[in-house]
Amino acid sequence: MDVKDLFLNIESFENNEVVLEGWVRNNRNQSNFGFIDFNDGTYFKNLQLVYDSSLKDFDTTGHIRVGSSVRVKGTVVKSEGSGQSYEIKINSIEVIGDSPEDYPIQPKRHSNEFLREVAHLRPRTNLYSAVFRVRSVVAMAIHEYFQSNNYVYFHNPIITGADCEGSGEMFKITTLDLNNINKDDKGKVNYKEDLFGKQTFITGSGQLHGEAYALAYKKIYTFGPTMRTEKSNTKTHANEFWMIEPEVAFCDLNGIMDIEEDMLKFVIKYCLDKCSLEIDFFDKFVENGLKEKLNKVINSKFVRITHHDAISLLKEAKIKWEFIPEYGEDIAKEHEKYITEHFNGPVFITDWPKDIKAFYMKLNPDGKTVAAVDLEVPGAGELMGGSQREDDYEKLISRMKEMNISTEELNWYTDLRKFGGCYHSGFGLGFERLVMYLTGVENIRDVIPFPRTPNNCNY
Amino acid sequence: MDVKDLFLNIESFENNEVVLEGWVRNNRNQSNFGFIDFNDGTYFKNLQLVYDSSLKDFDTTGHIRVGSSVRVKGTVVKSEGSGQSYEIKINSIEVIGDSPEDYPIQPKRHSNEFLREVAHLRPRTNLYSAVFRVRSVVAMAIHEYFQSNNYVYFHNPIITGADCEGSGEMFKITTLDLNNINKDDKGKVNYKEDLFGKQTFITGSGQLHGEAYALAYKKIYTFGPTMRTEKSNTKTHANEFWMIEPEVAFCDLNGIMDIEEDMLKFVIKYCLDKCSLEIDFFDKFVENGLKEKLNKVINSKFVRITHHDAISLLKEAKIKWEFIPEYGEDIAKEHEKYITEHFNGPVFITDWPKDIKAFYMKLNPDGKTVAAVDLEVPGAGELMGGSQREDDYEKLISRMKEMNISTEELNWYTDLRKFGGCYHSGFGLGFERLVMYLTGVENIRDVIPFPRTPNNCNY
Numbered sequence: 001m002d003v004k005d006l007f008l009n010i011e012s013f014e015n016n017e018v019v020l021e022g023w024v025r026n027n028r029n030q031s032n033f034g035f036i037d038f039n040d041g042t043y044f045k046n047l048q049l050v051y052d053s054s055l056k057d058f059d060t061t062g063h064i065r066v067g068s069s070v071r072v073k074g075t076v077v078k079s080e081g082s083g084q085s086y087e088i089k090i091n092s093i094e095v096i097g098d099s100p101e102d103y104p105i106q107p108k109r110h111s112n113e114f115l116r117e118v119a120h121l122r123p124r125t126n127l128y129s130a131v132f133r134v135r136s137v138v139a140m141a142i143h144e145y146f147q148s149n150n151y152v153y154f155h156n157p158i159i160t161g162a163d164c165e166g167s168g169e170m171f172k173i174t175t176l177d178l179n180n181i182n183k184d185d186k187g188k189v190n191y192k193e194d195l196f197g198k199q200t201f202i203t204g205s206g207q208l209h210g211e212a213y214a215l216a217y218k219k220i221y222t223f224g225p226t227m228r229t230e231k232s233n234t235k236t237h238a239n240e241f242w243m244i245e246p247e248v249a250f251c252d253l254n255g256i257m258d259i260e261e262d263m264l265k266f267v268i269k270y271c272l273d274k275c276s277l278e279i280d281f282f283d284k285f286v287e288n289g290l291k292e293k294l295n296k297v298i299n300s301k302f303v304r305i306t307h308h309d310a311i312s313l314l315k316e317a318k319i320k321w322e323f324i325p326e327y328g329e330d331i332a333k334e335h336e337k338y339i340t341e342h343f344n345g346p347v348f349i350t351d352w353p354k355d356i357k358a359f360y361m362k363l364n365p366d367g368k369t370v371a372a373v374d375l376e377v378p379g380a381g382e383l384m385g386g387s388q389r390e391d392d393y394e395k396l397i398s399r400m401k402e403m404n405i406s407t408e409e410l411n412w413y414t415d416l417r418k419f420g421g422c423y424h425s426g427f428g429l430g431f432e433r434l435v436m437y438l439t440g441v442e443n444i445r446d447v448i449p450f451p452r453t454p455n456n457c458n459y
Numbered sequence: 460m461d462v463k464d465l466f467l468n469i470e471s472f473e474n475n476e477v478v479l480e481g482w483v484r485n486n487r488n489q490s491n492f493g494f495i496d497f498n499d500g501t502y503f504k505n506l507q508l509v510y511d512s513s514l515k516d517f518d519t520t521g522h523i524r525v526g527s528s529v530r531v532k533g534t535v536v537k538s539e540g541s542g543q544s545y546e547i548k549i550n551s552i553e554v555i556g557d558s559p560e561d562y563p564i565q566p567k568r569h570s571n572e573f574l575r576e577v578a579h580l581r582p583r584t585n586l587y588s589a590v591f592r593v594r595s596v597v598a599m600a601i602h603e604y605f606q607s608n609n610y611v612y613f614h615n616p617i618i619t620g621a622d623c624e625g626s627g628e629m630f631k632i633t634t635l636d637l638n639n640i641n642k643d644d645k646g647k648v649n650y651k652e653d654l655f656g657k658q659t660f661i662t663g664s665g666q667l668h669g670e671a672y673a674l675a676y677k678k679i680y681t682f683g684p685t686m687r688t689e690k691s692n693t694k695t696h697a698n699e700f701w702m703i704e705p706e707v708a709f710c711d712l713n714g715i716m717d718i719e720e721d722m723l724k725f726v727i728k729y730c731l732d733k734c735s736l737e738i739d740f741f742d743k744f745v746e747n748g749l750k751e752k753l754n755k756v757i758n759s760k761f762v763r764i765t766h767h768d769a770i771s772l773l774k775e776a777k778i779k780w781e782f783i784p785e786y787g788e789d790i791a792k793e794h795e796k797y798i799t800e801h802f803n804g805p806v807f808i809t810d811w812p813k814d815i816k817a818f819y820m821k822l823n824p825d826g827k828t829v830a831a832v833d834l835e836v837p838g839a840g841e842l843m844g845g846s847q848r849e850d851d852y853e854k855l856i857s858r859m860k861e862m863n864i865s866t867e868e869l870n871w872y873t874d875l876r877k878f879g880g881c882y883h884s885g886f887g888l889g890f891e892r893l894v895m896y897l898t899g900v901e902n903i904r905d906v907i908p909f910p911r912t913p914n915n916c917n918y
Contacts, residue, residue, distance in 0.1 A: 002609045002677065002678075004609050005609070021708075021709040021881070022677070022709075023879050024879075040677050040709075041611075041675050041676035041677040041678075041708070042609045042676065042677050042678065067878050067879040068879050069708075069709075069879040069880065069881040071709075096709075096880075096881045096882070097850070097876075097878075097879050097880035097881045098879075099877075099878045099879045100877065100878070103878050103879075104878075105878075119871075120668075120671040120871040120872075120874065120875065121671075121675075121874075121878065123671075123672055123675035123676065124674075124675045129675065129676075132611060132613070132672070132676075133611055133676070135612075135614070136606070136610075136611040136612040136613070137606075139602075139612050140602055140606045140612065143598075143599055143602050147595070147596075147599045150461045150463050150464070150501045151595075152500075152591060152592055152595040153594075153595040153598050153599065154591070154595070154908060155594070155684070155701060155907070155908060156908070156909070157699060157908070157909040157910075157911060157918070158684050158686065158699055159686065159698070159699050159911050159916060160916070161916045161917065171632045171633065171634060171654075172632070172633050172634070172635075172637060173630045173631070173632050173661065173686075174630065174631050174633070174637065175630060175631070175688045176631075176637070178631060178633065178635070178637070178640060178648045178658075179642075179646070179647055179648055181637060181640065183638075187638070188638055189637045189638055195630075195688055195690065195698065195913055195914075196698075196911070196913070196914060196915065196916035197913075197914040197916075198916065199637075200916050202632065202661075209579075209908065209909060209918065212579040212580075212582075213582055213591070213908065215583075216500050216580075216582035216583045216588065217500035217501065217582065217588075217591075217592070218461065218481070218499050218500040218501050219461075219500075219501065224683065224684060225614070225617050225683060225684065227617065227618065227632075229634045229654055231654065239618070239654065239655075240616060240617055240618050242614060249480075249500070249528075250480040250481075250499075250528075250530075250555075391556070412578075412579040412918055413579075415579065415580075416579065417556075418558075418559065419526050419556075419558050419559070419562050419563075419564075419580065420482050420483075420526040420527050420528040420556050420557075420558045420562075421528065421555075421556035422480070422528040422555045422556045423555070448614070449613060449614060449615070449616070449668065449672065450615070450616040450668060451616075452616060452618050452655070454654055454655070454656075455654075455655060455656040456655065457618060457619070457620045457655035457656075457657065457659050458620065458871075459616070459668065459871050
């Protein structure tokens with residue numbers, strides 16, 4: 001049986017024998033008795049196994065090493081010690097897989113840096129056990145939110161023939177032998193020999209394809225991996241990460257903000273409810289005040305302010321900025337921090353200068369700004385970015401030309417404005433950023449099982 | 460409001476006015492009255508809108524074209540016609556986005572081949588609307604099954620430095636400029652300049668990484684995209700598809716078969732329950748007898764037979780085979796068909812000859828077969844493939860050397876056998892194959908929103 005199922009109903013097992021399989025996290029013993037911290041991975045808390053000299057194999061049990069996998073038969077009994085209400089009195093225990101003395105995960109504090117070097121073993125520690133269970137539960141929260149609100153889960157293609165955002169930040173994907181690439185008579189790669197017969201990339205976003213499906217299903221969301229080639233070695237960048245990109249037809253910028261706010265509150269509540277042990281752990285050991293922060297978000301009404309008014313606010317602030325805030329320009333990390341602190345909660349900043357935003361965002365009547373919105377949250381900065389999409393065919397085409405985006409490669413996308421187009425909006429949420437926000441973990445490498453960053457593709 | 464929410468409680472809206480936004484699927488009218496088939500994508504069935512000459516804009520309403528997006532205010536009334544119990548009497552209707560006469564999706568039967576050419580518009584047809592909603596619901600069924608059974612959803616890395624299965628079927632991924640690749644003095648690509656500083660691929664499976672997490676959490680599953688370079692232009696091959704790969708510690712081959720059977724029955728029930736309209740549609744227009752087939756699976760006990768006994772059965776059959784069945788060899792499509800028909804239901808074939816299976820499968824005591832299992836289902840052949848994993852360090856290393864798999868690149872994987880290893884098993888399920896099985900759709904190109912196949916990477 002799973003330890004989780006035992007823990008959640010442990011009273012009903014009192015004085016019964018149970019059979020459990022799992023791992024020894026610690027084994028402490030004295031001459032007449034001993035304790036094993038036992039964990040099978042299905043539950044955050046260790047289960048305490050106790051044994052004393054009445055056990056036939058008392059001596060060998062005392063020598064079971066940390067990390068070993070074991071099968072134990074034992075009786076559920078009320079605990080005499082503090083810290084847990086029930087424990088398991090071992091009737092017999094058998095080692096399934098030994099763990100040698102040089103097992104890297106010992107019952108002591110290891111640094112996150114060290115644990116990244118044993119990424120295949122780190123989920124066996126308290127911190128990572130909690131992080132990756134929360135990651136799983138948050139993923140489920142996202143699916144539950146959207147499915148219960150009539151959204152269709154849309155799998156956008158990962159391989160694409162178009163560099164859609166013109167970002168140049170996409171990986172190339174090929175079946176050609178890089179050691180022997182055939183070139184045509186102009187000295188260019190002959191992509192006819194590649195599997196798709198043309199140059200192909202890994203997409204950096206599923207949004208454009210998502211729009212096609214939103215214009216059929218009204219409400220869709222993507223949730224899948226994304227790869228970008230950014231050569232950034234920061235705490236918040238990885239070259240492979242997961243994204244959620246909802247897209248909603250018949251929805252304007254205010255509507256999409258309502259959805260972002262509703263979704264975030266749902267996910268936080270779900271996580272606090274299903275992962276209370278893990279959140280308590282993070283609150284104690286990773287980010288003091290985490291629970292308070294999250295509860296505050298649930299109970300707040302998110303502020304909405306235009307980019308213009310945000311810049312005015314920053315300019316009026318009596319602060320010596322590293323980057324001077326300017327109308328028409330982007331907002332720096334220090335500004336985000338000030339704004340969320342000023343309003344003491346999450347803030348939507350809307351209506352951004354068009355020149356710093358993507359081609360598909362809807363031009364506002366002022367001709368200078370677009371109907372874009374970033375959600376800034378206290379302690380983490382930008383958490384989501386969205387916009388109403390340009391639904392005017394002529395305006396979209398002209399903006400694409402201005403920005404050198406191929407209208408030919410994307411004619412299916414512009415088509416969507418011709419055939420029953422409508423006002424529609426969507427947003428993107430970096431999944432790892434959300435997990436970091438919910439756990440307090442500060443380095444993206446610590447919320448991805450096997451992270452990929454520049455010059456780092458181990459495992 | 461969403462049409463789905465209206466449909467599911469339509470009685471409670473009788474005589475109330477509702478405001479709806481969606482698309483016109485058809486518009487039929489005569490001199491004094493007309494009908495619009497209206498669909499907003501949240502529900503499979505069209506909603507009937509009725510209008511008559513008492514409507515101020517009767518003439519223009521009669522000219523609203525197929526495919527247009529509209530906003531309608533109307534009153535929910537009991538229908539006088541047959542086919543539906545309620546309809547909407549239009550009080551006012553406004554076109555949001557027009558659709559020209561050359562709109563490709565007209566209210567008539569289009570071939571699947573034609574609709575693949577307008578992949579961005581095909582979810583607006585009945586067939587594809589049903590297919591991709593079922594795809595979404597089946598994805599949710601899978602998450603619900605595993606999450607409610609204490610599994611952790613594990614995101615395996617997509618980018619990898621190792622060709623793990625030695626299959627040579629992996630895409631290369633790079634940031635190098637293919638037109639100008641720097642070579643070292645031996646004429647080989649200088650991967651130091653690539654983003655990861657070495658050659659990298661797109662993984663064809665998350666299993667090996669999944670094992671690391673199963674040995675921490677006991678039960679994990681992956682669910683993500685997979686890319687393989689197979690140059691097959693068949694109905695069942697695509698170069699990009701989604702896979703589910705559960706992995707369970709303390710689970711042997713019989714245990715993993717129990718899980719496969721339980722999961723498949725859960726998913727079928729979930730789908731019949733949540734997508735009854737769509738399944739009825741498939742049963743009528745795509746695969747006659749689909750519902751009966753699915754219900755039979757739910758109520759059957761899956762047969763378990765060894766590969767050896769399956770071959771004996773095939774040899775005894777009075778059939779002229781195209782491929783003669785042989786002990787020690789693979790089982791052809793015609794054999795799969797015979798076996799599932801013989802047992803009249805799903806069949807697990809176990810204990811396969813080791814030489815036709817992967818390196819990580821557990822060697823049986825006979826030294827000739829491995830603890831592998833394929834699940835064959837009537838009408839679709841192989842649906843899942845699994846195995847108990849080799850947990851003996853020495854045997855694993857020796858098998859890897861025999862099969863020329865790098866033990867150095869995978870030392871983290873073999874490590875898992877040294878540090879608290881245990882018997883464990885897992886399986887893989889091609890998500891599209893499952894969707895095809897549940898819908899009766901026969902071509903994988905028709906269950907992937909934007910399919911990628913050799914020489915085809917449009918959109």
